[in-house]
Amino acid sequence: MDIIKIEGVSKRYNTHQVLNNLSLTIKKGECFTLLGPSGCGKTVLLRLIAGFEDPDSGTITLNDEVVAMGGGRDTVPPDKRGMGVVFQDYAVWPHMTVFENVAYPLKLAKVNKAEINTRVMEMLALVGMEGLDKRKPSELSGGQQQRVALARALVAKPSVLLLDEPLSNLDANLREEMRFEIKELQQKLGVTVLYVTHDQEIALALADRVAVMDEEGNIVQTGSPLDIFEHPEDPFVFNFMGTANYMAVNYIDNQYKVGIGNQVIPWTTLPEDSSVKWVAGFRPSDVKISRTGEGLTGIINRASFLGPTMYYQIDIDGTSLKTMVETQQAVQENLIFKEGETCKVAFLDLHWFKEEDIEKVVK
């Protein structure tokens, strides 16, 4: 069942068209991440859903009720939408204690005192903040403030929890920890989560489904995290999801040849239409190098030892690509190359893109 339905929503600020005719559905109980580069309009979409902004056109439906319609008609204000929101800067009220912060939604809902007390304490225990209920936010660390914000957003049992990059202000270790905790909470409480972020790792780790947004505010692909990473439908998605190598090919004498050289691409899954310029895209992890095996011949341009891995930059007929070999494997299989040595390069997976499309997304 769809809990949030966004249909043809557009939003502009002055002359800047942030969202244009965007549609999206979020299913009940799922953890949905909206992934996109900064400034792409993902936060605007979240604010539209929360009700902090009105769409210029299009409708937003929540639990089968229209909550916003283009032009500001029949808008349900944010306080009547029954959502939990966690902000990037925590937005914990500095003049209230932890308890008062978390109790506030219940107080507004006129829940009786005894019940407020038990529910707040339960919630604080759930986010690992027992015993800190009398503290003021200024006495808490960033991670603790984020937990208070989370508890406050969840205490009134909202049907939807909206999170706007809540982990980006935390340090790397804490971020990882909180990532697991949010996932755990979501499963425990069965709440629908919409999580907005620019961090691919968080998006992949957290989500049941991911929607990737490009810089113009269009959703370019929606799917499971594995789907998005392994089968990008769009050069933007491929490029955005992680470090990418690109290798341009030339069609000469009925054969695809690498870069400016004469080495023939030896694979079977070649693009059919030879009239366009093609570029092969692949991850560093999809490159297999060897001393004498199958594949293209390349020259090691740079070699760096990074501890757990060896990093190589390899030149194949004017195309440069990056790859990593695990140190353990490199030692066992004699893959410690010096700069200037030649090697053989094979690929586990290639994605074919038109050159003009790649030029648009790689800057």
Place this chain on the structure above:
Amino acid sequence: MNKSTSSFGVAEVILFLSIAILVIVVAVPILLIIFNAFWVNGEFNITDTINVLKHKETYQALLNSLIIATGTMAGSTIVGTFFAWLVTRTDLPYKKFMKAMFLIPFMLPSFIGALAWKMLLSPNAGFINQFFIDHLGFTGPIFNIYSYHGIMLVEIMYLFPFVFIQVCGALERMDPTLEESARISGAGLLTITRKITIPLVLPSILSGALLVMLYSMAHFGTVAVLGIENGIFNIPTLIYHNIHQSGGSFDSIRTGTVMASVLIVSAACIIWLQRKILGRGNYQIIGGKSFRPMELKLRGLRYPLLIFGVLYIAFTIFLPTAVIFLVGGLKTYGLAFTPENLSLDNYKFILFDYQVTKDAIKNSVLLGLSAAIITMFVGVMISYVLVKMKVRGKGILEFLGMLPFSVPGSVIALGVILAWSGKFGINLYNTVWIILVAYIARYMAFSLKANSAALEQVHDSLVEASRACGATMWQSLKDIVIPLVRPGMFAAFFLIFLPSLRELTVSIMLYAPTTRTIGVAIYTLNEDGDTVVSAALAGIALIIIILGQIFIDRITKKVGE
């Protein structure tokens, strides 16, 4: 666009109300001044305006305002920059204490200072001059305070903190790595100071200097106390003098509007220039963070410079203050300061027996309280629209909100006379209400500043979080916004209440026999030759101001924790 259809009306109403208040209180009086200055009998008449300006008296007053302001600005810049450098960038002993001392002149009313200096250095009766003539064999006064030099010196003593504060701030916040990298590149301390430090703090120095200029041009008290004796008038004193002498004749008011227009234009130019200087990109290297700056070792000069600073403070702050209290204790002005001549009788007299001073104290306290409360609440509302609300038409309010910052007190007083003397059906002239209206206009800037700063601290997401928790617009205002801006409101209240207790510039133009304020009473009693009573009242005012200041410091410290 607005947050929802239901709040659309509310936002519009608040915006309209804010604009209306600023228009009535500030914009209309200013427009009336300009209208009266350039229109005669309903027709635009620039030649007549020029004729007024050509009049020798007017022309001289404009020139005097300029001369005094320029001299005061130059002096304040030198004194302020030097002391700021001394307490931030050297190893002067007791720096913190010295810094606090240099800020004291800020809270002392300069016209009371001028009064003290008149007692000390008037050519014939001044205590210092007399001492030199009687005991050291001088044949004439060593210094005549009734002169351009005298006026400028007294103004410098009370205005230099404007420069001092700005430069201190810039020097403290300047990233020391900027200087350290110059030092590593091989530059000596002098080169660093010349090529790095001075260019970086120059915007702050200039901005402080311009503030002094603005303040001094429109300054009434010092010139009124020290200048009139020798016929030295500046713009505000001449406006007052003309209107006072003629009992509010049309001619005197018209001349006043022309001079006030000159002040308005100058103030606008100065504010514009100051914003331009501060707004330039190169100012941003001075961040908000506090660093530990490089300190110059004064070596042998450490104690001589400390003694110099202490003497400066003793001479400019403690000596005049002491004189006020001592004279306030004398039975008759002119007697020697001996135990049998000194008593608390004058103080008792003005507090309990003398109707004029009792009224003045009551008026000032009531006016100060009402103005502070009204302006505080109105300021919160206007600041809220300016900082937080997204409403169409906010641009007008932004412009109107700038006005109170740039309009000098004497201009406001004149404008208020024009606006509230029955022209629009309401005649408040000669009542206490006209002073209240003028105070609100005069102190609106303080309230807007304090409340805007407090509201800017309240991040939008704090309010949005409460909306998402189920709070309506009013509930989030009540539960989140108001509690968080309360310190700003407190600050605004005291920023208005304390200065209004010693206000002179506005009240002197508006008072009636029963509506004297403390400032007016001190000034008029002194003019009437009632020096000892005037000094005693000034002493009481100083005590109230100092106690109030201590109280504020306590409160702001508590809020800060």
